[in-house]
Amino acid sequence: MADSFTEDIIDDAPSVNQSSTQQDVEMTEGGASASAAASNDDAAAANGGELPFAEGVPEDTPAPPRITFLQYLTSPMVTLLIGNGENETVLTAHQQLLTQSLFFAERCAEFTNDGSPRQIELPGEDLDAMGCFLEFLYTGDYFPKKIxxxxxxxxxPSIPEVDYTGDQLLKHAKVYTLAEKFGMTNLKNLASSKIHCVNSTAKGEIAYARYVYEFTPKDDTSIRAPVANFWATRSHTLRAEAEEEFRSLCLEFPQFGYDVLTRVLDEKLKRERNEKMHPGPSSARKRPRHSSTNA
Structure with missing residues (x-):
């Protein structure tokens, strides 16, 4: 997906001390800041020219204390059970870090202080994706990092430069879907941006597309829509490299075939409209002439 048709590369996520639930407000000229100023002016006029406290909070109200990394590390440890049976793996993480995730905040809220073990079972999660998730919580990123x-x-050295099997694409796609489940927007955006840095082959792209269409919702625009756009603009070459796999993918996920076809037809219609609006000097094509000689 390194040269995907439509992609929005998103910068690396903020550091670990920044909550995943925090939402940024874009303060543009004439935007939110101007609206706030206008509201304050109206409020001042209504109060005899005196500005009220912002949102009813006194000016001397102290800001909430910053949570230090030491406080994260001194919070209780939580045991995470990944997989089940013989494939079960035990991981541990500090509770204060885990609660940056909406999913884990709800699970940790169920813990009691009566000495019971703080344990969460995750039998269906991918171990490698969970490792990337925990690495992100502690460092703000996960390997491989973007340059x-x-x-x-x-x-x-252990990772080939070209993703022939789709494993590299799947790695980031699994982190993406895990972040979606755990309510970690920053991690989801980071994984999406790394997908576009992978140099892959047609068969690798098919493995990736199959996962995306199986595990993401129909209205996903971050990684599902670029998959359809990618195949729509390159299907004539990619299909030749893996025609049987492409056919199987279309039959297995009819929505994939429909999305690709829709984009191909939309692009064709767009070209036809442009040709009608801006006809070239040789737009009128003549029927080829054939001459024959009598024996």
Whole structure:
């Protein structure tokens, strides 16, 4: 997906001390800041020219204390059971870090202080994706990291430069769906941006598309829509490299085939409209002439 048709590369997520539930407000000229100023002016006029406290909060109200990283590390440990049976793996993490996730905040709220073990079972989660999730909680990123100023990822001798099987794409796609489940928007955006840094093949893209269409909702625009756009603009070449796999994918996920076809037809209609609006000097094509000679 390194050269995907439509993609919005999103910068790396903020550091670990920043809550995943915090929402940024864009303060643009004439936007939110101007509206707030106008509201304050109206309030001042209604109060005889005196401005009220902002949102009813006294000016001397202290800001909430910053949570230090030491406070994260001194919070109780939570045991995470990933998988089940012989494939079960035990991981641990500090509770204060886990509660940055809406999912874990709700689960941790159920814990009691009576000495019972703080334990959460996650039998259906991917172990590698969970490792990336925990790495993000503690460091603000996960391996491989994006190289600053470039659309590439860190090199690892154990990882081939070209993703022939789709494993590299699937790694980030699984982190994406895990972040969606856990309510970690920053991590979801980071995983989405890394998908576009992977250099893959047609078969790798098919494995990735199959996962995306199986585990993401129909209205997903972050990674599902770019998959359809990618195949719509390159299906004539990619299909030749993996025609049987492409056919199987279309039969397995009819929505994929429909999305690709819709984009191909939309692009064709767009070209036809442009040709009608801006006809070229040779737009009128003549029927080829054939001459024959009598024996």
């Amino acid at each position: 600053a100023g470039q659309r590439t990822l860190e090199k690892d």
